[in-house]
Amino acid sequence: MCQESPGATTHRRSHQIAVSDTLTFTTPGRVPFSVEFMPPRDDAAETRLWNAAEAFHDLGASFVSVTYGAGGSSRRRTLRVARQLARKPLTTLVHLTLVDHTRDELRAILRDFADQGLTNLLALRGDPPGDPLGDWVPTDGGLNYASELIDLVRSEPGCEDFDIGVASFPEGHHRARDLEEDTRHTLAKLRAGARYSITQMFFDVDHYLRLRDRLAAADPEHGAKPVIPGLIPITSLRSVRRQMELAGAALPAELERRLLRAAAGDEEANRPAVREVGIELTTTMAERLIAEGAPDLHFMTMNHPRATQEVLHNLGMAPAWGPQWGQDAVR
Secondary structure (H helix, E strand, C coil): CCCCCCCCCCCCCCCCCCHHHHCCCCCCCCCCEEEEECCCCCHHHHHHHHHHHHHHHHHCCCEEEECCCCCHHHHHHHHHHHHHHHCCCCCEEEEECCCCCCHHHHHHHHHHHHHCCCCEEEECCCCCCCCCCCCCCCCCCCCCCHHHHHHHHHHCCCCCCCEEEEEECCCCCCCCCCHHHHHHHHHHHHHHCCCEEEECCCCCHHHHHHHHHHHHHHCCCHHHCCEECEECCCCCHHHHHHHHHHCCCCCCHHHHHHHHHHHCCCCCCCHHHHHHHHHHHHHHHHHHHHHCCCCCEEEECCCCCHHHHHHHHHCCCCCCCEHHHCECCCC
């Protein structure tokens, strides 16, 4: 593992199962599935998170990931949540960004992760603070690309056991001039030592398949590494519009029309209808992704288990949920 930080305990937890290894395990479902959590900001969010973690533990998630924001408080919350998830036990993937961190701070964070046995890392550049769509400016003394973060991990004595993933973008990153440039940047991360990628959310499976094809065509060795599709079951039109805006993308026009018809001018009053469209869409996408050989389905849950569980049930991978079934969740 990484060299110990000053004052670190000499007793360490054993390493986590590598996320890349979970993709090869036999699973009771049709395909492995995994989920993304966010560190909670208040007590109510904390309760939601642990209820969701219990549910997905029982449903057999192959791994869980924990997002990361810039700043010390986000760092502390991410580490605390990841440590607790790992003790459930759940194979836990910790996100790390370059935002507002120097090279030395990143080394200290890696030592914190290593001291806790959190050896699964999603290496991200991250978005500019304040304006996610603004110009990227590296922190003084910091790094500029996620591939440099991977190089940093690989150069640290004892960090060879970190299993690293990266982000990929089915429609291309919004800062890339074209798909060719996006492909080069993604391959740079894979060549640096990442073993798989997880995509940004998308709503057209063809975009995922084209991403996978263009990576493999450009580099038959590194481009053939697993590409895990990132899915979000839509439960709110307003929320998904905002998420797509922050990602520098837009909803497909036909999907937006379907959601608007379901909302019928009053999204709050017609939220169940909007949600029904979202669950149906994600189920249809997941069916095709399974048929096309996706290695895992990664659900962005916003710390709520129900929509994801409904999709999994539709796929024959989870029990039913709902009052009509006499249960409030999987437990």
